[in-house]
Amino acid sequence: MRLRYLMLVATVAAAFPCSAQQESWDYIGGGFGASDFHISDAHASPMIFSAWGIAPVLQYIHAGERTRHYAEASFYSSHLFTGIDNFMTDDTRARGRYAFLLSVAGSGGQDGPFRLFLGGSLNSFLSRSHYYYFIAPLNGYGSSIDTWYWSHSLDVALQCEYGFAEREFLFLQLYVPLLSNVSRPEYSPAGDYSYTENVWKMHLFGRTEVFPKNVSCDILLAFQVPLAWKFNIQFSYEFYFASYDVPRDVRMYMNNARAGVFFCF
């Protein structure tokens, strides 16, 4: 059994020959961490809800000579509280993103350790919240309302990167949407309600907006360093903020801290 395992490892290693001066690298991996989420959605409640929750993520990075491709699928789940202990909210968030960035400047030319990349990204971010309240005499909960903020956007993306060594780098990404399509509930809480299913039906698409109507900002700071063989470890911190005023003001932000392992090839 051990021999089979060693042969498998050797085969995989042979399939991805390691070069000391490899011109491009691909990183694929996943991370897990915590998300500190805060939301104020006037459509559902005047209160601000917040809590820590989980934040798993899958990521792919292609680091070419002058380009960067970045893809991400992330998920977040939080059980939110407010200052009033009988009001609660379950919030589920998800994001899919693809970004393409091109090197535009660097210290000591394009091959220096510090480089600046500029590009764009396609981004889809969903936050769905179920508001409910505690009914003391029943020792149970009653449903209040479901709301959501679902933004599909074309973002401008900026990346600052510092390479310490091969497969060891620090990067900071900034995303700001230029053109977005935002799905939100209708003005009336009854507007999206389905009689037959007794649920609020979420719409995939909504209003198309141009910056700065749908304001959001996503900043990701990540550091990768070789862990062992072809594996890197990544530590990241992310700050995300979004604000939109249809049908009423919704504002949210989250701080995400994660650690993850990447396979490099």
Next chain:
Amino acid sequence: MKCSLPVLVGSALIAAGCEEALLGPPPENAPRANFDMLWKTFDENYALFPVKAVNWDSLRLLYGSMITPATGEGDLWNLSTGLLSNLDDGHVKLMNRDFSRVYDASHLALRKADDFSLDLVRNRYLASPGVAGAGLITYGRIRNSRVGYIHIASFVSTVGNGADWAYDIDGVLRELQDTDWLILDVRNNGGGLVVTLQIIASAFIDHSILYFWQRAKTGPKHDDFGSPVSLVVSPRAGAPGYGKSIALLTNRFSASGSEHLTGIFRTLSTVTQIGDTTFGAFGDIINVAQLPNGWTFTYPCKLTTTPDGSCYEGIGFVPDVLVRNSASDISAGVDRVIEYAIAHIH
């Protein structure tokens, strides 16, 4: 460029700790602030202002002027319920933080529902009564007759109580197919979910019925409404149907969902509505909203009218035959409504 990275990181970290800077200040939990939020939520969302003869701005001045920073929770409760009482709406409710106080803004709610007793019907008028729908459906045959009887106590959700409404009502109707005619009783039925009552109605009918129009708010003004949407109920495949005469019994506590059912059955030539006028609670999709002091309140989000454009909110459906029980009738073991139906419908 080298300094941009620490500046951006620092900015992000500082922003991360500033909930108030990013989301705005938390709502003020003061007596006047809570009252104003209650008033404003209704002002911008309540769908029934067009059929309620109230001056909402004046009411804010009237009740709000009595609130000071020293106003206690009891006084705020009295002023808030005083404000809401002007709406006289069975779907408007206010609950305090621990639900030890629940206020119903309908004047009818102050009346005692003492003109109907299901126990009386079961014990005196029914032969071998049965139950279905997790106990919410009582049915059987009127003693010494070929008259069927069904009482539905509520149209609550199928989720949670284990009931399958379609299975239960179809089974009951099949058992009563050999009766000459039927009494369908929704007295003291305070309503429930539209989907539930539509399932029940679909067991009886043989053609689609457009019974109501509804409009939802699209903006904060009292007359900001979207296009009307029809409510239609259609025959359900596999349902037994019932093409014979039906006496639909209603009283002042046949509310909301019961009035939807009444609205459907009123269109059928085989149905006679007997009893008292229904409650008059036609608002729909009841939203539960929150206040910073922990209170919750409900309000209807849709304005409902009949196909001819009439709104019976606060009025109710007047029966074809008005027959009322008094509390003493019930105490004496007499249900005049059911007896009238037995004597006259056949």
